[in-house]
Amino acid sequence: MTSSRVPVPNPLGILLELTHRCPLHCPYCSNPLELDKRSAEIDTATVLRVLDEAAELGILHVHLSGGEPTARRDIVEITAKCASTGLYSNLITSGVGPAAALLPALADAGLDHVQLSLQGTTPVSADKVSGLKGSHEAKMKFAAEVDRLGLSLTVNAVIHRGNIGEVEGFIEKAIELGARRLEIAHTQYYGWAYKNRAALMPARPEVERSIRIVEAARERLSGKLVIDMVVPDYYALRPKACAGGWGRKFMNVSPNGRVLPCHAAESIPGLEFWHVQDHSLGDIWQNSPAFNAYRGTAWMPEPCQSCERKELDWGGCRCQALALLGDASLTDPACGKSPFHSRIEALAASEAAETAPPDYIYRGPGQTVAAREHEDVLP
Amino acid sequence: MSDLTASDVPRLPRGVRLHFDKVRQAHVLLAPERAFNIGDTAVMTLKLVDGSRTIASIAATLAAQFNADPTVVERDVIAMLGELKGKRVVET
Numbered sequence: 001m002t003s004s005r006v007p008v009p010n011p012l013g014i015l016l017e018l019t020h021r022c023p024l025h026c027p028y029c030s031n032p033l034e035l036d037k038r039s040a041e042i043d044t045a046t047v048l049r050v051l052d053e054a055a056e057l058g059i060l061h062v063h064l065s066g067g068e069p070t071a072r073r074d075i076v077e078i079t080a081k082c083a084s085t086g087l088y089s090n091l092i093t094s095g096v097g098p099a100a101a102l103l104p105a106l107a108d109a110g111l112d113h114v115q116l117s118l119q120g121t122t123p124v125s126a127d128k129v130s131g132l133k134g135s136h137e138a139k140m141k142f143a144a145e146v147d148r149l150g151l152s153l154t155v156n157a158v159i160h161r162g163n164i165g166e167v168e169g170f171i172e173k174a175i176e177l178g179a180r181r182l183e184i185a186h187t188q189y190y191g192w193a194y195k196n197r198a199a200l201m202p203a204r205p206e207v208e209r210s211i212r213i214v215e216a217a218r219e220r221l222s223g224k225l226v227i228d229m230v231v232p233d234y235y236a237l238r239p240k241a242c243a244g245g246w247g248r249k250f251m252n253v254s255p256n257g258r259v260l261p262c263h264a265a266e267s268i269p270g271l272e273f274w275h276v277q278d279h280s281l282g283d284i285w286q287n288s289p290a291f292n293a294y295r296g297t298a299w300m301p302e303p304c305q306s307c308e309r310k311e312l313d314w315g316g317c318r319c320q321a322l323a324l325l326g327d328a329s330l331t332d333p334a335c336g337k338s339p340f341h342s343r344i345e346a347l348a349a350s351e352a353a354e355t356a357p358p359d360y361i362y363r364g365p366g367q368t369v370a371a372r373e374h375e376d377v378l379p
Numbered sequence: 380m381s382d383l384t385a386s387d388v389p390r391l392p393r394g395v396r397l398h399f400d401k402v403r404q405a406h407v408l409l410a411p412e413r414a415f416n417i418g419d420t421a422v423m424t425l426k427l428v429d430g431s432r433t434i435a436s437i438a439a440t441l442a443a444q445f446n447a448d449p450t451v452v453e454r455d456v457i458a459m460l461g462e463l464k465g466k467r468v469v470e471t
Contacts, residue, residue: 010402012414058402060414086398088409113394113411152394154411180392180467181411226467228412 008295011285014054014251015063015263016047018078022067023096025131025362026119028158028193028200030263031067035365036255044074046276048081050253053281055085059251063115065092067255070099076109083110090115092156095142096135103142107149114146115154115183120162121169129162131362143177154181159210160200161357167210171217175225182225184214186232190264190319192363199360203352207235233334234348238309239316240334246314247295251285259284261291264319268328294318294329301330303337383434383457383464387471390430395468397425410468421459428469434460 020035042050054062062082069075070093082089090113091106093099103114118139120126126136146153155174159167167184174182186207189197202210214229221227233239243250243262252260257276260266266273272289285291293299297310304315316332324333324344333340351357383389391397395410397417406422408415417425423444427437438453445452463469 056402058400060398060400060407060409061412088396088398090411112396112409115411150393152392152411180394223465223467 007286008247010058010282011251012059012249013061013063014059014253014281015065016050016069016078016253017065017067017255017263018047018069018072018075019067019255021071022094022363023071023132024068024094024119024135025364026117026129026158026192027131027196027360027362028160028187029363030188030191030193031363032191032264032266033195040256041072042253042255042257042276044077046257047074047078050276050281051078051081051085051087055087057282057285060088061090062087063090063092068094068097068099070097070102075102076105079106079111080109082112088112093117093142094130094135095139096130096132097138100138100142100145103145103149103151107151111151113152113154115156116143116146116177116179117156117158118170118173119158121166121173125163125166129360131360131364140177147178153177153179154183155179156183156185158185158187159202160187161202161206161352162200164202164206164210167213168217171213171221171225171227175221180226182227183230184210184227185230186210188230188233190267190323192361194323196358196361198351198354199357201234201348201351202232204235204349206352207232232348233317233320233332234344236334237336238334239313239320239332241312241314242317242319242332244314246293246318247285247291248314251281259288259290261294262317262319265290267319268322299329303335304331307337383461383471385433385435385438385453385457387434388430388432389428389434389437389460389464389469389471391425391428391468392470397422408463408468410466413466413468415463415466415468420455424456424459428460 019041020031021038079089089111091111092115095116119129123136127133157170187193187200214227218227246261252263258273259276260273271293274284274288300315304310316335318328320332321330322328325340331338333344398407398409400407406417408417427440434456438456439449442449442452460469
């Protein structure tokens, strides 16, 4: 059956979740609720082989992510491999822990780009979200080191109810830190963010205000700072093409070597994921059941099937259809054409209207740990 | 967006580099989260963008190589690099 299929165009990007270990406990973390243990992480030789296979496959960008990727002792070796195979390496980091001390070695190894997450614009607001005292200060030191080494920097800020008033501040901060690019990414509600949705969901007027601020800043800062924005699905009219369309451009490797069409795909029951230990990346891309499950347009239901945007939106996000409707093969309810769209908008509005939102459930291996961290941060 | 002149010295900023994609047999300019397809003439131009040559010097080199009118080449180089500057993948 697989031999008769037309080969799909090769992928352009790969995100390696090198570890789920992370010093931060952000309540919107995109990692799954079940975190991989260190002992299950793929070894150095396997990561290096995967990078060789990625280069052969024509992948251009490699995102070294996690968890916190610098928690892996072989991060310099992994970065050097990207450089020697021509892959564009992007370190997606919290900037906390060993990250700053490792930067000179990473720069020497040929690191192309650094993406630093910020949780807020002040120590108080940022540390409350990250669940770690001193994290903001560590990030500022890290950014100074990026600047000293002349590395190219993107600042990433995930936006939610707790920091939506700081969008202007994030823009100023990005400029102050010497970033050339800023991501204002409204929270996407999967994994930990889905669990914390009632604590994170902003109100529509606030969302609209944040969009206006970004649009004005883009104009004002044209040629100085590129601002990319991820708009919030629940208030959107059109869904986002998840990962540029399922199995069209992008691969994700989990810490233990499962290869996923997107980082949240494991939330979908019944999908069969292949491991890098058992198959080459090229084989997985073309033939793994998970990549073929929602590839193209044949799987689409109405209203996608007859929609003129079906090869733009690609049906939106499968994980969101599953999370909100219980069926991954339905149209993403973020789409205004979904019969369920008004329901999610109402859900968001009612959560946002709650005057006393619930406390964060911090990301971590267990909620007991999270509760203790919480007390640390909020004395 | 483009306000380049012949005396400007263009360079690729850190985090931006030219790459030959062997699978697709094409040059691409790699930048954070983005890749731009680059045509053959643009590749020859970008290979001369080294942070020390002026646009005039780049254009003169290309004009000699192609036996073309330097004025026309210079105008084309300014337009092409100006477009890339607008996308923040070329700096002066």
